[in-house]
Amino acid sequence: MPDFDSAINELRLLDDISGKDSFIHRIHPVAKLITTIIYILITMSFDKYSLSGLMAMFLYPIFVFSSSGLSMKNGLYKLRYVLPLICLVGIFNPFFDKESLFNIGMISVSGGTMSMLTMVAKGVLCLLSSYAFVATTAMDSCCAGLRRLGVPNLIVALFLMTYRYVFVLIDELSNMLIAYRLRAPEHKGIHISAWGSFLGQLLIRSMDRAEELYNSMELRGFEGDFRYAGCRRLERSDILYMLILIATFVMARYINIARVIGGLFV
Amino acid sequence: MHMSDALVSPAVAVGMYALSSACAGTSIKKLSVSADAPKLPTMAVSAALVFAGQMVNYTIPGTGSSGHICGGVLLAALLGPYAGFLSLAAILAIQCLFFADGGIMALGANMWNMGFYSCVAAYFLIWRPIIASAKGNPKNTRTRIIIASILSSVVSLQFGAFSVVLETSLSGITELPFGAFVMLMQPIHLAIGLLEGVITASVLVFVYESRKELIKDIPENDSKDQKRTFAQVIAILAILVLFTGGGLSLLASSNPDGLEWSLFGNAENGYASNMSLDEDNFGVTGELTQMAGVIQERTAFLPDYGFKQSESQAGTAISGIIGSGIVAIAAVLLWIICRRRIKK
Numbered sequence: 001m002p003d004f005d006s007a008i009n010e011l012r013l014l015d016d017i018s019g020k021d022s023f024i025h026r027i028h029p030v031a032k033l034i035t036t037i038i039y040i041l042i043t044m045s046f047d048k049y050s051l052s053g054l055m056a057m058f059l060y061p062i063f064v065f066s067s068s069g070l071s072m073k074n075g076l077y078k079l080r081y082v083l084p085l086i087c088l089v090g091i092f093n094p095f096f097d098k099e100s101l102f103n104i105g106m107i108s109v110s111g112g113t114m115s116m117l118t119m120v121a122k123g124v125l126c127l128l129s130s131y132a133f134v135a136t137t138a139m140d141s142c143c144a145g146l147r148r149l150g151v152p153n154l155i156v157a158l159f160l161m162t163y164r165y166v167f168v169l170i171d172e173l174s175n176m177l178i179a180y181r182l183r184a185p186e187h188k189g190i191h192i193s194a195w196g197s198f199l200g201q202l203l204i205r206s207m208d209r210a211e212e213l214y215n216s217m218e219l220r221g222f223e224g225d226f227r228y229a230g231c232r233r234l235e236r237s238d239i240l241y242m243l244i245l246i247a248t249f250v251m252a253r254y255i256n257i258a259r260v261i262g263g264l265f266v
Numbered sequence: 267m268h269m270s271d272a273l274v275s276p277a278v279a280v281g282m283y284a285l286s287s288a289c290a291g292t293s294i295k296k297l298s299v300s301a302d303a304p305k306l307p308t309m310a311v312s313a314a315l316v317f318a319g320q321m322v323n324y325t326i327p328g329t330g331s332s333g334h335i336c337g338g339v340l341l342a343a344l345l346g347p348y349a350g351f352l353s354l355a356a357i358l359a360i361q362c363l364f365f366a367d368g369g370i371m372a373l374g375a376n377m378w379n380m381g382f383y384s385c386v387a388a389y390f391l392i393w394r395p396i397i398a399s400a401k402g403n404p405k406n407t408r409t410r411i412i413i414a415s416i417l418s419s420v421v422s423l424q425f426g427a428f429s430v431v432l433e434t435s436l437s438g439i440t441e442l443p444f445g446a447f448v449m450l451m452q453p454i455h456l457a458i459g460l461l462e463g464v465i466t467a468s469v470l471v472f473v474y475e476s477r478k479e480l481i482k483d484i485p486e487n488d489s490k491d492q493k494r495t496f497a498q499v500i501a502i503l504a505i506l507v508l509f510t511g512g513g514l515s516l517l518a519s520s521n522p523d524g525l526e527w528s529l530f531g532n533a534e535n536g537y538a539s540n541m542s543l544d545e546d547n548f549g550v551t552g553e554l555t556q557m558a559g560v561i562q563e564r565t566a567f568l569p570d571y572g573f574k575q576s577e578s579q580a581g582t583a584i585s586g587i588i589g590s591g592i593v594a595i596a597a598v599l600l601w602i603i604c605r606r607r608i609k610k
Contacts, residue, residue: 004321007365014364040371041276048438078366082270089273089440096441112441119439123272130271130370134363154294154306155352161310162317162356163364169311169318177322189323195465199319199335200472203312203344207480210311217307 004174011167017070017135024068024136028238029145035245036133042249043125048115049101054122056257060245061128068136075131079124086123090116139163143226148234153225160226173202267336267426267455268361269376271369275437282433283374289382290355293348304349312344313353317360324465335465338384339418342393343470346482350385351377375433379426387425388418397483404475407484411470416463423459427451 018025024032043057065072097112137145143160147153180198184191190198251257274282297303304312316337323334337357342350355377362368368376396414400407431447434440440447470481478484 004318007321011364037370040271040369041279044271044274044276044279044371081268081365081367082272082369085268086270086272089434089442092442092446093440096443115441119272123270126271126369126371127366130363131366133370152290152294154297155290155355157306158309158313158352159356159359161306162313162353163360165311165314166317166360169314170321173318173322187325189325191325192327192468195324196468196470196472199315199322200469200476202319203315203469203473204477204480206311206315207308207344207477210305210308213307213311214305 004170004177008167008170008174011170013074014135015139018138020069022068022136024064024132027136027241028232028234029137029141030148030234031238031242032133032137033142033145033149035242036129038246039129039249040126042253043122043129045253046118046122048118049111050256051114051118051121052258052262053252053256054118054125056252057125057249059252060249061125061132064132064136065128068132070132070135075128075135076124078127078131082123082127083120086119090119093119157226169202169206176202267376267379267423267430268358268368269372269379269430269433271371273434273437273439274372274375275439276371278433278437279371279374282378283371286355286374286377286382289351289378289386293351296348297352300348304345309345309349309353310356312341313356316341316353317357324461326461335462336380336384336423337466338380338422339388339393339415339462339466340469342385342389342418343415343466343481344473347386347389350389351381354381354385375429379429379433383425383429384418384422388422392418392421394483397481398485400485402485407478408471408474411474411481412467415467415470416460419463419466420456420459423455423462424452427455 039057039060043054046054046057061075064070065075092112093116094110094112097110097115099111100108101111101114102109134142139160143156146156146159176198180190180194181187271279316335319337320334338350338354341353344350345353358368358373358376358380362370362373362376393414396410396417397407400410428448428451431444431451435444435447442450473480474484
């Protein structure tokens with residue numbers, strides 16, 4: 001997990017860029033969500049040695065990033081959380097699968113090396129597509145889309161409210177940590193003597209705050225369901241966007257486009 | 267332990283989504299019929315707190331490194347299993363979408379690995395049985411909170427790590443043999459689980475001492491701070507003395523103790539004869555020692571921890587009780603004498 005400052009910065013950055021206006025931003029969240037899920041499912045279904053087949057799948061994130069003005073650098077920066085586990089699992093493949101698949105000049109490429117590279121490529125693609133969805137969809141629209149898809153109200157409302165309160169509590173905890181560090185400048189983390197009280201104090205305060213929040217929501221007429229802004233109907237252009245992209249993904253899954261293009265020159 | 271999309275096959279991802287959705291559906295259903303279900307803001311604020319709390323680093327004494335909490339057991343203890351599971355699912359969804367920690371398709375697997383085991387399974391199998399049977403005094407409850415937190419965290423993380431191995435292996439992603447992968451994952455998660463358990467226990471004990479009503483399953487009669495009086499402590503100690511002196515002495519071994527055995531017990535192996543030792547005529551011989559032996563024989567009314575000329579078990583038991591009493595009286599006298607000297 002990131003530290004407090006970078007977490008807050010990342011959340012605020014996403015909040016800002018998801019509210020921008022572009023062709024991709026204007027697509028209905030349900031269409032974008034379904035497209036993203038199908039894209040990830042198709043990416044995951046590629047054979048473990050099919051690195052060349054996966055290459056065509058890079059076109060989708062590149063298309064979304066360039067059409068919406070997203071920074072590829074910010075997207076790739078997110079890889080720092082998922083890449084270690086992927087590498088941990090994949091690093092052993094070359095040792096256990098030593099069978100040679102093909103030779104590049106004098107270098108023999110083993111199945112384990114190919115499966116490791118394919119796994120990393122899949123990780124990068126899945127992450128970039130998820131990021132492209134989140135960075136081009138405002139939170140309210142995203143929740144409205146989830147409700148349209150039949151996700152229960154409690155889950156959506158909880159997700160939205162947690163997201164809103166994450167900002168508040170990260171801010172508060174960050175201030176507490178600064179106060180702690182000023183009093184104990186030599187400590188790298190929270191000393192064992194304060195393990196319970198540090199988070200416990202905030203927890204008790206937060207519980208009281210939640211009670212007050214609930215009372216204020218009740219007084220304003222909250223009946224268990226939020227009204228989401230920007231909740232429009234699914235239009236023909238949204239469906240067209242979704243269908244064209246899904247058809248492209250399916251085609252890329254069954255036709256190795258990279259190999260076909262390569263075949264033209266060899 | 268967040269799995270990414272690259273580590274699961276579509277079939278496994280869909281299967282894990284089905285399991286987690288079933289768990290979420292059951293949770294929603296249970297919460298809708300429960301009268302004391304936590305309110306939405308309580309769940310949201312708790313989830314946000316755990317989310318933020320995951321960023322706090324706790325120094326591990328003596329190692330120089332630090333760790334953080336995952337918070338599943340903490341949420342279950344505060345909100346109950348169903349609300350806890352949903353809150354953790356919300357945390358995982360935010361982590362996956364906004365921090366790319368996990369993946370959209372692996373979210374079902376992550377909810378199961380981190381949410382189901384810590385919030386639901388560990389709650390029903392470990393947390394509730396231990397906490398609900400607390401005897402009603404704070405010390406006992408505190409101990410139970412510590413034990414339940416550590417056990418729940420360790421067990422749920424072990425199961426979670428094992429599920430990661432199972433899901434990755436079923437997906438056919440890794441060439442790493444199943445056994446080797448298990449050996450890679452389980453030990454490290456044992457250490458993580460212990461740390462998670464201790465931090466969770468610290469936070470929950472603090473909450474218990476400040477606002478015990480915030481923790482689930484604390485018995486209702488857990489209100490009196492039943493500190494034992496001095497007389498009660500003495501009475502308990504007396505009973506313990508009687509039990510150990512009288513009861514356990516019946517189990518006293520008739521075999522020699524370690525020192526005796528080392529000198530005489532292995533006589534069969536020729537050690538005693540080799541060392542020219544004889545149990546009856548062993549030790550320093552001389553007038554003074556013989557006199558001391560005679561005095562001891564006459565004054566000792568419980569020779570060799572039994573009545574004189576008695577081999578009965580009752581004799582051994584009673585000698586235990588009397589012996590303990592004498593030691594206790596001697597200790598009290600010693601304490602009085604020392605105190606008087608200090609006062610002077």
